[in-house]
Amino acid sequence: MNSITRNIDALVKELPGNVSIVAVSKTRSPEEVLEAFNAGLHTFGENRVQELAAKKAALPDGINWHLIGHLQSNKVRQAVASASVIESVDSIRLLGMIDSEAARQKKIIDCLLQVHIALEETKSGFSINEIEDTDWTSRAASLTNVRICGLMGIASFTDNMDKVRSEFRSLSRLYRETRLRCFSNYGWFTQLSMGMSGDWRIAVDEGSTMIRVGTLIFGERIKK
Numbered sequence: 001m002n003s004i005t006r007n008i009d010a011l012v013k014e015l016p017g018n019v020s021i022v023a024v025s026k027t028r029s030p031e032e033v034l035e036a037f038n039a040g041l042h043t044f045g046e047n048r049v050q051e052l053a054a055k056k057a058a059l060p061d062g063i064n065w066h067l068i069g070h071l072q073s074n075k076v077r078q079a080v081a082s083a084s085v086i087e088s089v090d091s092i093r094l095l096g097m098i099d100s101e102a103a104r105q106k107k108i109i110d111c112l113l114q115v116h117i118a119l120e121e122t123k124s125g126f127s128i129n130e131i132e133d134t135d136w137t138s139r140a141a142s143l144t145n146v147r148i149c150g151l152m153g154i155a156s157f158t159d160n161m162d163k164v165r166s167e168f169r170s171l172s173r174l175y176r177e178t179r180l181r182c183f184s185n186y187g188w189f190t191q192l193s194m195g196m197s198g199d200w201r202i203a204v205d206e207g208s209t210m211i212r213v214g215t216l217i218f219g220e221r222i223k224k
């Protein structure tokens with residue numbers, strides 16, 4: 001058994017059955033993705049639209065592609081055409097642009113709202129306050145081709161696991177409150193995407209429904 005398959009088997013054994021895996025394949029070759037696909041993973045995440053579209057074209061149709069990196073407005077068309085989920089929606093304006101483009105392409109696209117929970121300012125997303133202060137019920141009602149399916153967040157890059165846990169806990173609370181407050185009539189608001197290779201166990205502990213792991217499956221990324 002090769003190491004990608006072994007890594008996946010080990011993860012699947014340990015992960016609770018109700019938590020899904022997004023295999024983060026940025027910088028990995030189509031061959032590596034194919035190995036992971038053959039080992040049973042069907043959802044892959046990319047942080048750049050062009051790389052996502054190129055891999056989608058080179059790989060089996062049965063793969064679901066998630067966009068997990070910041071989406072620029074000039075790439076919305078390509079993102080809507082190739083992704084099945086956009087996890088990194090970080091503004092109301094972007095949400096509207098995705099909706100119009102999806103209507104034009106006659107498709108329904110699932111989106112997550114990215115929330116900024118980390119210390120680092122480089123990470124994008126809505127603030128917790130913005131999520132709390134927005135009437136998402138009327139927002140969602142105004143969208144014809146986007147389904148808001150939940151929240152996504154990235155914890156601080158730190159060795160302080162108490163800090164990471166408290167960030168995940170805040171996001172998890174926000175997810176449950178927002179679902180109750182605004183999405184009780186939207187049955188598809190069910191996803192809390194949090195947890196990466198270094199912190200996925202804590203994220204799952206705190207209520208994650210979807211982890212995004214790259215290194216854990218494919219090994220260390222070569223930095224370019």
Ligand SMILES: *Cc1c(COP(=O)(O)O)cnc(C)c1O
Nearest residue numbers: 024047068196197212213214215
């Ligand atoms: C790269 C990336 C991941 C995966 O990181 P690993 O540490 O390799 O698991 C998860 N989420 C986002 C948004 C990423 O950009």
